[in-house]
Each structure stands twice: as structure tokens, then as C-alpha cells.
Amino acid sequence: LLSSDNVNSTALQQLTREVATFATRGGLKRLDFALNSRGEPDVAVFDFTSLSAAQYACSVADRKGRPLCQCLVGDALLEVSFLDVSFTFIICIFISHGESYYFDINV
Numbered sequence: 001l002l003s004s005d006n007v008n009s010t011a012l013q014q015l016t017r018e019v020a021t022f023a024t025r026g027g028l029k030r031l032d033f034a035l036n037s038r039g040e041p042d043v044a045v046f047d048f049t050s051l052s053a054a055q056y057a058c059s060v061a062d063r064k065g066r067p068l069c070q071c072l073v074g075d076a077l078l079e080v081s082f083l084d085v086s087f088t089f090i091i092c093i094f095i096s097h098g099e100s101y102y103f104d105i106n107v
Contacts, residue, residue: 002045013043058088067092 017031033041058071069092071085 002047016043
């Protein structure tokens with residue numbers, strides 16, 4: 001259903017502009033889209049009907065006798081951001097009292 005052949009990109013761009021104009025009460029002066037890797041406006045439709053999410057954003061495991069901090073970074077609506085992971089990294093270093101950590105960040 002959401003195949004690129006089934007999506008009218010021009011209509012989707014227009015709808016997106018109308019939603020942005022409504023949501024900002026016309027406060028955005030420019031409504032240009034960033035371009036994707038194909039040089040086209042980066043606008044798309046997503047199917048969230050089978051959405052899954054991690055139970056924890058970060059976990060600590062033992063790796064070669066040292067703690068391994070594993071963090072997920074991704075969609076800001078579902079997972080922690082890079083800034084959250086950076087803060088976690090700093091806290092882990094602060095509380096480790098000189099013990100070295102491995103870090104594994106999954107995007």
C-alpha cells in the first residue's frame with residue numbers, strides 16, 4: 001500500500017505544507033523540503049501498525065571483564081537521542097571511578 005508507486009509525492013508534499021501552515025498558524029516563512037539522496041524532496045509516509053520498541057534505552061553488560069554500556073539512538077519519539085546517550089556516557093565515566101567502560105551505540 002505504501003509503495004512509492006502508490007504514493008502521489010506532489011499531493012503528499014502539499015498536504016505536509018498545509019499541516020505545517022496550520023500547526024504553526026502560518027508562522028513558517030519557508031516550507032522547503034530537505035532533499036534525499038536521490039535529490040528529491042524528503043517526504044514520505046510510514047506504516048506504524050507493527051511498531052516495536054526496546055524495553056530499555058540503555059543497558060550495561062560484562063564485556064571482557066569490564067562493563068559495556070549499550071545504548072539505542074534513533075527516532076526521538078521512541079528512543080533516546082544522541083544527547084541523552086552523551087549524558088549517559090558522562091555519568092558512567094563519572095561513577096566508574098576510573099574503571100574503563102566499553103560503549104556500543106546502536107542506531
